[in-house]
Structures are given as structure tokens and as C-alpha cells.
Amino acid sequence: MIDLQHIQNLDATDPLAHKKAEFDLPSGCVYLDGNSLGALPFAAKKRVAEVVSEQWGKDLIKSWNCHQWIDLPQKVGEKIAPLIGAAPGQVICCDSISVNLFKLLCSALAMQKGRNVVLSQGDNFPTDLYMVQGLQDLLGETQCELRICAEEYIEQSLHSDVAVLLLTQVNFRSGQLHNMQRITKLAHRHGILVIWDLAHSAGALPVQLDDCQVDFAVGCGYKYLNGGPGAPAFVYVASRHQQTVKQPLTGWMGHRQPFRFDPEYSAAEGVHQYLSGTPSIVAMSALDAALDVFADINMHQVRTKSLLLAKLCLDLFAQYRALSALTLASPMRNEERGSQLAFAHPQAFAICQALIAQNVICDFRAPDILRIGFTPLYTSYADVWLAVSRLNDVVENKVFKEVAYQQHSKVT
Numbered sequence: 001m002i003d004l005q006h007i008q009n010l011d012a013t014d015p016l017a018h019k020k021a022e023f024d025l026p027s028g029c030v031y032l033d034g035n036s037l038g039a040l041p042f043a044a045k046k047r048v049a050e051v052v053s054e055q056w057g058k059d060l061i062k063s064w065n066c067h068q069w070i071d072l073p074q075k076v077g078e079k080i081a082p083l084i085g086a087a088p089g090q091v092i093c094c095d096s097i098s099v100n101l102f103k104l105l106c107s108a109l110a111m112q113k114g115r116n117v118v119l120s121q122g123d124n125f126p127t128d129l130y131m132v133q134g135l136q137d138l139l140g141e142t143q144c145e146l147r148i149c150a151e152e153y154i155e156q157s158l159h160s161d162v163a164v165l166l167l168t169q170v171n172f173r174s175g176q177l178h179n180m181q182r183i184t185k186l187a188h189r190h191g192i193l194v195i196w197d198l199a200h201s202a203g204a205l206p207v208q209l210d211d212c213q214v215d216f217a218v219g220c221g222y223k224y225l226n227g228g229p230g231a232p233a234f235v236y237v238a239s240r241h242q243q244t245v246k247q248p249l250t251g252w253m254g255h256r257q258p259f260r261f262d263p264e265y266s267a268a269e270g271v272h273q274y275l276s277g278t279p280s281i282v283a284m285s286a287l288d289a290a291l292d293v294f295a296d297i298n299m300h301q302v303r304t305k306s307l308l309l310a311k312l313c314l315d316l317f318a319q320y321r322a323l324s325a326l327t328l329a330s331p332m333r334n335e336e337r338g339s340q341l342a343f344a345h346p347q348a349f350a351i352c353q354a355l356i357a358q359n360v361i362c363d364f365r366a367p368d369i370l371r372i373g374f375t376p377l378y379t380s381y382a383d384v385w386l387a388v389s390r391l392n393d394v395v396e397n398k399v400f401k402e403v404a405y406q407q408h409s410k411v412t
């Protein structure tokens, strides 16, 4: 039986406990949805105010130089790099994952003459599949053909007609974690280029892009990196490909010398050519400041605590009889799971709404998944304890049956 004393001990000896104070969390709220929208770091709040009133407000256009706005995509990219195991010069911050995937898919397909297949898994995050479908329409199937397989057939589907393997390292619904090293190596054996989507891994667990010899990657600024709603995403292009690659969204920010206003496009060196238009400076500044919360910690500490939070959650589930109505839809084994737990229940939507009404924020993913995300920088063991006991109350007392909890909004 886990008692409160045990929980308090876990929090008292947690090496990351002090990090919670760096976030502006509403009091009384248990936030288990940082895998969807990271919480607000005080540093980001302060920076946004400063950028708006001091930089934009007072220094106006001079800020591009005097506050180095122009270098922000590169600067933020270099701050993200160590979190994903990338040496300098390979990561840049820009646009959304969707747009960046378009650029990378085009780059990778152009490098694979004679091959047209983009292989992905059917339960990948839909935007990843949609972007390939759009490209297939644009280029025609002879140039780009989406091939879908189930998770368990990925390795068997790596044939020499596949140009690009596009996978998300941590499945957004189940939390299933791929073995990046093994899959990348197998793909390379067949001459396949690999694009990894790190939406649920960057800032959640240690990632070793360089060590795994990954070709390309994209990732999200607003989930575990806490950059704020719609924060810009990032792109990784391995150094060894940077002389070869081209990308089709050839906007002026990716030009070698944008301020020469040359009518002829000439791509910037390296990963810099993945910039397209003018970045949103307010949004990117928020992400820049938010990343500083990672400055004095390492991703192994984050991963260790994430797994302990998940273990506590599972142990608590086992203690409440009513919670056996929810079926674990995530892998049991730590090395196969990201930083979330998914539970299936036919009434998962209503359960989630009832929990939110009790100030425990988690989310629902169609068709029947309740997702509980662990963000070790600001999730305490007491948070998990409180969340599971409230969840038990909701399920045991059938609170979720109330009509109010059946109403669907646009965003779930």
C-alpha cells in the first residue's frame, strides 16, 4: 500500500523538485498534459513582455540587429541541439512540424533517385501522413508514394524500393517508443534515408541523433520544450548531407544573402537554408527563454524521474479496484515507452472531462484513450497521487456519466 508518507519522501528527495518553481502553474491544478502544451516558464513570460515592450516597442526595427532577432532561429536551434544529441550546426528553429516535414521529405526524395516510396506507420500522427499525401498529389505517385504498414511490420517492410522511412519516435497515442538506433541502422542497410519526428521525445527523454546516424529530424517547440502555444518547431539535418540537400520552400530567409535582394535564389550554407519566411520573433523569443530551464539539468535525470512517475501511476492504479476498468494501452516495459501512459476506456472522453472539472488536466485521444503525460520538470509525485485518487473517484462513483461531461468541443 502506497501511503502519503512515501509520496512525500519521493518529492523530498527528488533532484528535479526545485524546477517546478520555474513554472507559472495555476494553484490547485494538477497538469498532466505537458505532452500536448507545455506549461509556462516564468522566464518565457518575462521575455515575451520584454520583447514586446522594450524591443518591439522601443527599439523597433533596429532590434533585428541590436537584439539579434535575425540570429534567433540559429541560436534557438543550437539550444535544442544538446537535448537531442546533435553536435552544433545541424539544428535550426522554424515553422511548424508539418511545414518542416514537407521540406525534409522533398530533400530526402530528391536524394533517392529511382526510389519513390515513403514508408510510415498507419498510427503515426496524422499530420505526418497528410503531408506525404499532399506531396504525393503534388508530385504524382511515380515521384512520391506513401506506403503504410503496422508498427510490428516496419522492419520487414524495409526494402530497397523504399526511399524514405518516416517515423515518430514516441507514438502520440500509446506512448510506444521506437528503438531509434536499431531501426535507423536497419533502414540504412537498405539504402533508406530516415526522418524521425521527435514531437514527443525532444525534452522528454535523451535522444542521440548523431550517435544513431539519423539523417533528418523534426520536433515540436510547444510540447516538452514549453515554448508556448504554436511555438516554432525545429529541423535537424545531419552534417554529412548538408552539401547535397535542397529544399523547395526557397524563401528569402534561407537565401545566402537575403539583404542583397538578388532576384536569383541562392541557398544559404548548411541547415540555414531550411528557413523560409520571417520568423515570429515574439513566439521564438518565448521558446528561447523557455529552453533555459534545461540549462542546469540533463535529459537522463528527466528520463529517470519520468519513469518513476509512470511507475507510481501504475502502482496506484493497481491499488484502486475501480480503475481496473481502464486498460493500459501503453507498453509496460520502460525501454518501450515515452513519457506518458495511455489508458483505454469506452467512456474515456467523459472521464477526461470529469477529471478536468476536478482540476486534473489530462487529455483524450480518439477513439477511446485517456492520456496522462509526465513532465518531470513540473510534475511532482504528489501530483500523480492526487490525479489517480481523483480519477478513482470519477470512475468508482460514475461521475463521468453526468451530461455535462459528454459535450465535445473543437479541441480535445
Ligand SMILES: *Cc1c(COP(=O)(O)O)cnc(C)c1O
Pocket (backbone or CB within 6 Å): 096, 097, 098, 099, 125, 127, 128, 168, 172, 197, 199, 200, 220, 233
Ligand atoms: C504535435 C505533433 C505534431 C504537430 O505538428 P505541427 O505542424 O507543428 O502542428 C506533429 N507530429 C507529431 C508526432 C506530433 O505529436
